[in-house]
Amino acid sequence: MKHLTSKTREFVVNSTVEEKIKHLRTQKWIRYPQAEKIMDKLQDLLEYPEVDRMPNILIVGATNNGKTALIRRFFKKNNPYVREGDYDIVVAPVIVVQAPPEPDGRSFYNKILELLNAPVIKSENADAKERRIIALFKKLEIKLLIIDEIHHVLAGSPTKQRVFLNILKHLSNELKISIICVGTNEAFNVIQSSPQLANRFETMILDRWKNNQVFLQLLANYEALLPLEKPSFLTESSISAKILSMSEGLIGEINTILIKAGELAIKSGINKIDHKILDNIEYVSPEDRKKILRRNNL
Known part of the structure; x- marks a missing residue:
């Protein structure tokens, strides 16, 4: 054997x-060059110093081509941890949230609050939710916000899409964090629809596999x-x-x-x-x- x-x-x-x-x-996680390149880029952003215009990434690929597995792998490598000391502070460098089925700020905020084990108050308006989220992000020292299924934004009207994308821009500016958007090829159209966001996001593509040496290496690694x-x-x-x-x-x-x-x-x-x-x-x-x-x- x-x-x-x-x-x-x-x-x-x-x-x-x-x-x-x-x-x-x-x-199983099978290493392959394009995924490792993206993982290295995410790690680089995690260590990026705070600047007025934080770099962001859009990860694009066909359905079932490894996008979610990749970000789960990255999150697993950067799980929340306790910084031991006088107060044993909890640090959560990365959080991963799925975009709501349609671009709705309140739903998006609620998803983030649930992830952070914070109470979701139905009567609370969007501005109050945002203020709580900003305070929690700072307390937990969150550096990367990863949003999966970002193409869901296209399910809303152009007006709703603009409002949702402005929320992302505001969070990035206010918190000095990098935002990683992940989605199908349609996700590119989502980001490009906002000129102010389009030049802030570097696009990285997970291509379909071709019959080449990289593919053969993947099969060899898998067979092992x-x-x-x-x-x-x-x-x-x-x-x-x-x-x-x-x-x-x-x-x-x-x-x-x-x-x-x-x-x-x-x-x-x-x-x-x-x-x-x-x-x-x-x-x-x-x-x-x-x-x-x-x-x-x-």
Whole structure:
């Protein structure tokens, strides 16, 4: 089992079928260049000195192409902690909030207050909520505000969109923090709709995967973590091309395919992923899912 990491090899030898399947389904972080580049940029912003015009980032990518996994990974590396001393101060360098379904300041503020375990007072107006949030951010020494699903802003009228984007600009200016917006390709249009915000955000893109050396390295790294006794040779040209085609170049889909294929390989006793295994997993590609939805008028 030289194809496995030493830790995975030991796990395979000492685990049951059920344990292997559970291990397969456990979320994994596979390093790859573009994600590491973005992670490094986020870390750089975390250490950025306070200036009047703080730098911000817009992370753009197709649905299910690793955006949320990336920011969760970054948040996990920068969890809140207690600074020991006279008062044992709690410091939360990063917070991650999901944009509301449509651009509404009160809903956005409520989400932040809930994240910070602060009371949400229904009768409180938006200005009062904002003042409390600013005080909490300063107390917790928050440096980065990450807003996921920022493309939700497009669900509102142009007026509501402008108001919401002005809230982000005001928070950044008032708190001297960097804001990270994360979303689908439509998110670019959200930020560009505000000229004052457009030149404040650096856009970083998580592209779909292509059949190149970086993709093959991803498959090799992934295979080393799969609890399969036999090598699958995922980097072999016909196998890698098949996985890329099935997944449409989306890392979330690649993950789903390999989990399903790994489960079938274990349960069938084949203990490796080959063409036959890939042909027999219960999987529908993103494009085929869209066709089904259109056919059923959903």
